[in-house]
Amino acid sequence: MSSSLRALAEAAGLRPVPVADDELHAHCPEEEFTDRVAALAGPGVLADLFATTAIHRQARLTAVLQLPGDVSWLVVDTTLRGGAFQSLTPAVHAASWYEREIREMHGLEPTGHPAPAPLRLHAWPAGPPPMGTGDPVAHVAPMLSPPVARPTIEGQGIFQLPLGPVRSGPQEAAAFVFTSGGEDLVMVSLRLGYKFRAVERMAEGLPADRALLLAERLAGTSAFANALAFARAVERAAGVTVSPAAERTRTCLAELERVRSHFATLARLADATGLLVAGAQYGLLVEELLRAAAALTGHRYLRGSLRIGGIDASCDGPARRRLQGLVAGWARRAAGLRSLLGETSIFQDRLETTAVLEPSYADLHNLVGPSGRASGADRDSRRDHPYAAYAAARFAVPVHHGGDAAARLQVHLEEIEASLGILTQLLDGWPEAGEPVAPPQLQEGVALGWAEAPGGEALALVELDAGGRVRRWRARPPAAVNWHPFAHACRSGNNLTDFPVIEASFGLSHAEFDR
Amino acid sequence: MTRWIATGLRTGIKTTRFPAPAGLGDDGAPSAVACHWRRLTPATALAAAALCPTTAITATGSATSGELHFDLGACVLCGRCVREFPQVFAPVPDPRVAVRERGRLALHLRWDPGHPPAPAPLAQAAAVVRARAARLFRRSLHIRHVDAGSCNGCESELQMLSTPYVDLHRLGIFFTPTPRHADVLLVTGVVTRNMEAALRATYAAMPSPKLVLAAGVCAVGGGSFAGGPMTQGPLDRCLPVDVYIPGCPPTPQALLHGLLLAMERAEDVPSPGTEGDDGP
Ligand code: SF4
Ligand code: SF4
Numbered sequence: 001m002s003s004s005l006r007a008l009a010e011a012a013g014l015r016p017v018p019v020a021d022d023e024l025h026a027h028c029p030e031e032e033f034t035d036r037v038a039a040l041a042g043p044g045v046l047a048d049l050f051a052t053t054a055i056h057r058q059a060r061l062t063a064v065l066q067l068p069g070d071v072s073w074l075v076v077d078t079t080l081r082g083g084a085f086q087s088l089t090p091a092v093h094a095a096s097w098y099e100r101e102i103r104e105m106h107g108l109e110p111t112g113h114p115a116p117a118p119l120r121l122h123a124w125p126a127g128p129p130p131m132g133t134g135d136p137v138a139h140v141a142p143m144l145s146p147p148v149a150r151p152t153i154e155g156q157g158i159f160q161l162p163l164g165p166v167r168s169g170p171q172e173a174a175a176f177v178f179t180s181g182g183e184d185l186v187m188v189s190l191r192l193g194y195k196f197r198a199v200e201r202m203a204e205g206l207p208a209d210r211a212l213l214l215a216e217r218l219a220g221t222s223a224f225a226n227a228l229a230f231a232r233a234v235e236r237a238a239g240v241t242v243s244p245a246a247e248r249t250r251t252c253l254a255e256l257e258r259v260r261s262h263f264a265t266l267a268r269l270a271d272a273t274g275l276l277v278a279g280a281q282y283g284l285l286v287e288e289l290l291r292a293a294a295a296l297t298g299h300r301y302l303r304g305s306l307r308i309g310g311i312d313a314s315c316d317g318p319a320r321r322r323l324q325g326l327v328a329g330w331a332r333r334a335a336g337l338r339s340l341l342g343e344t345s346i347f348q349d350r351l352e353t354t355a356v357l358e359p360s361y362a363d364l365h366n367l368v369g370p371s372g373r374a375s376g377a378d379r380d381s382r383r384d385h386p387y388a389a390y391a392a393a394r395f396a397v398p399v400h401h402g403g404d405a406a407a408r409l410q411v412h413l414e415e416i417e418a419s420l421g422i423l424t425q426l427l428d429g430w431p432e433a434g435e436p437v438a439p440p441q442l443q444e445g446v447a448l449g450w451a452e453a454p455g456g457e458a459l460a461l462v463e464l465d466a467g468g469r470v471r472r473w474r475a476r477p478p479a480a481v482n483w484h485p486f487a488h489a490c491r492s493g494n495n496l497t498d499f500p501v502i503e504a505s506f507g508l509s510h511a512e513f514d515r
Numbered sequence: 516m517t518r519w520i521a522t523g524l525r526t527g528i529k530t531t532r533f534p535a536p537a538g539l540g541d542d543g544a545p546s547a548v549a550c551h552w553r554r555l556t557p558a559t560a561l562a563a564a565a566l567c568p569t570t571a572i573t574a575t576g577s578a579t580s581g582e583l584h585f586d587l588g589a590c591v592l593c594g595r596c597v598r599e600f601p602q603v604f605a606p607v608p609d610p611r612v613a614v615r616e617r618g619r620l621a622l623h624l625r626w627d628p629g630h631p632p633a634p635a636p637l638a639q640a641a642a643v644v645r646a647r648a649a650r651l652f653r654r655s656l657h658i659r660h661v662d663a664g665s666c667n668g669c670e671s672e673l674q675m676l677s678t679p680y681v682d683l684h685r686l687g688i689f690f691t692p693t694p695r696h697a698d699v700l701l702v703t704g705v706v707t708r709n710m711e712a713a714l715r716a717t718y719a720a721m722p723s724p725k726l727v728l729a730a731g732v733c734a735v736g737g738g739s740f741a742g743g744p745m746t747q748g749p750l751d752r753c754l755p756v757d758v759y760i761p762g763c764p765p766t767p768q769a770l771l772h773g774l775l776l777a778m779e780r781a782e783d784v785p786s787p788g789t790e791g792d793d794g795p
Pocket of ligand 2: 220538666667669705730731733734762
């Protein structure tokens with residue numbers, strides 16, 4: 001490889017230390033942090049940026065980077081002396097929301113950030129920041145300055161229409177303000193953060209296997225993938241190895257979750273366009289996948305099946321044959337519905353040119369998952385950073401360039417086929433019975449864990465203390481990245497009535513974003 | 516379009532009977548965990564309490580005497596007690612787990628040296644019997660749903676209520692987009708600080724009589740997020756609750772039972788997890 005992430009890091013003046021085959025750590029002084037990370041984020045990808053604050057300890061900033069074509073991750077961190085740091089946003093646009101989050105959650109000021117308005121705490125009374133040191137004296141930045149005025153558009157016939165946070169059907173809480181001139185959607189402002197539960201903070205001080213329960217409850221529809229990212233971070237931090245059999249089972253369960261979640265996205269998309277029969281058909285498939293998950297693991301959302309160090313699910317003879325039959329049936333029906341959708345022009349017409357996210361924009365935000373892959377972002381952590389048993393499976397990563405709802409639909413359709421293909425391949429070699437795992441002895445350490453969730457790459461950085469308790473868990477689920485360009489996509493010449501279609505086509509989770 | 520209609524017709528009727536046929540709940544997932552307390556010793560109670568990640572099992576005492584408090588309203592169905600003590604804790608496939616009084620989700624046991632275990636009467640002092648409005652809603656029910664801070668697992672199951680497997684509409688139950696038409700406020704999730712105002716405003720905007728349902732252990736007792744720094748805790752700290760539906764998330768069948776209970780179309784029995792029968 002001509003230019004590896006390691007060589008790049010060294011060229012940027014860092015001294016990276018490998019902590020695993022595919023993970024490098026580097027530390028640098030506060031003054032150099034922003035420039036070094038900016039230099040790396042040009043050729044590479046800024047996958048995460050976050051702060052860690054704890055009582056009686058200096059605040060730290062951590063950036064996670066990757067480089068297309070390199071399996072490694074690079075974790076760069078720095079210790080802050082005061083309560084401010086040089087903003088990365090003017091150089092790296094993708095840092096913007098991360099820095100706003102650091103400001104409101106930890107009370108650290110990103111100096112030079114163009115618009116550091118609160119992101120999730122819009123109705124937050126003044127007071128110590130929720131993820132801060134807990135030490136009222138130590139936090140320097142005032143909690144909230146008056147929010148930066150939202151851009152407004154004025155003109156004849158322009159009106160504003162609020163929606164949420166209580167939605168019309170059984171949906172997640174979030175609010176949107178539409179600016180419209182009659183029918184066209186001129187602008188959408190997002191209000192997120194209603195559901196902020198401080199999940200990561202609640203995990204601090206808990207033994208890893210208890211914190212795993214919180215990781216499973218970060219978001220229900222991507223419970224397994226987010227918990228897998230967390231469990232893998234813990235295992236990597238403590239040097240725990242996972243048996244190949246358990247890795248295979250984890251892979252199968254993760255793919256089951258993806259197929260179910262993709263079917264659910266298609267069901268919502270069909271309902272949003274008024275194609276109710278298609279919505280019902282996909283809804284039936286979702287329910288069947290939930291039941292299959294329950295039959296395998298005792299839980300419809302696969303909760304409780306993951307262990308630190310292994311898995312608690314087995315698929316013995318009859319259960320495996322049953323699942324093989326089911327997978328074949330789902331594949332057949334998915335293919336049938338796909339060809340029907342392709343012939344339904346009223347459906348396709350609603351999706352084409354709806355909510356276009358140009359590839360350049362996806363690039364600017366380092367978009368992940370199906371939404372990214374529909375805008376030309378050829379990233380998939382299953383292929384780029386192989387984990388669990390993905391190295392042993394053959395699968396295609398569909399990439400489209402249209403960036404509209406139709407492209408997102410296409411990616412979902414093709415990924416369902418790919419995932420069912422992975423299941424077919426791996427079910428053949430699924431071990432007869434899952435071996436019981438003794439809880440491993442955990443030790444002090446820091447490491448990154450990742451998993452490709454249905455919505456895209458999920459990251460977890462976990463710091464364990466000597467007793468195997470969580471000192472810091474940073475969760476960066478896919479929705480934390482993909483909400484960023486959502487409002488931009490809504491602006492591409494759409495109508496107000498397109499909003500449900502737009503929302504469904506992105507399939508973004510609020511619980512994942514709000515955390 | 517005709518091909519879609521044909522597809523719909525070919526699928527036939529998928530609706531599941533309620534309650535599901537005997538044996539496993541037809542979706543195969545347990546709706547609760549039962550505590551078969553006659554097989555429990557004070558020592559096992561202490562071990563189970565240490566194992567349980569929530570406050571669903573709490574115990575005090577020694578190897579020979581002590582007390583156990585078992586609360587389905589806090590159980591996240593992690594299955595750890597079932598795996599470790601299968602003789603005592605067993606998954607409950609029966610989805611009829613919803614109750615009208617919070618106390619009916621709990622079981623309190625006492626062991627005195629030399630005596631068999633006895634369930635102690637629960638302190639019901641705080642149980643306020645609310646005027647029953649449910650009779651008015653026997654025929655149809657309009658639900659206003661508020662996500663007060665869920666993980667979206669509960670919403671996912673609520674959405675499954677509209678699939679042909681459950682088909683809520685055939686029972687005269689509908690989600691309504693406006694609080695003014697709502698009979699029932701169905702709340703999921705632990706109440707976050709950021710959602711509390713919107714939750715209260717929705718309740719205030721509903722006409723009386725109105726019912727409040729807490730769906731999922733987050734709403735029932737705080738679940739995994741009880742005591743969190745950003746949460747106001749369980750729903751009944753903010754609003755008077757008429758029906759509690761445990762589960763994490765409650766299965767569609769359990770949600771259905773909760774709704775039918777609110778309409779008085781299902782009987783109010785103790786949650787099967789706390790009956791204290793003789794077990795598996
Ligand atoms: S299943 Fe419920 S009672 Fe049992 S350990 Fe888990 S939370 Fe506790
Ligand atoms: S009860 Fe469980 S599924 Fe429902 S919101 Fe809470 S954590 Fe999620």
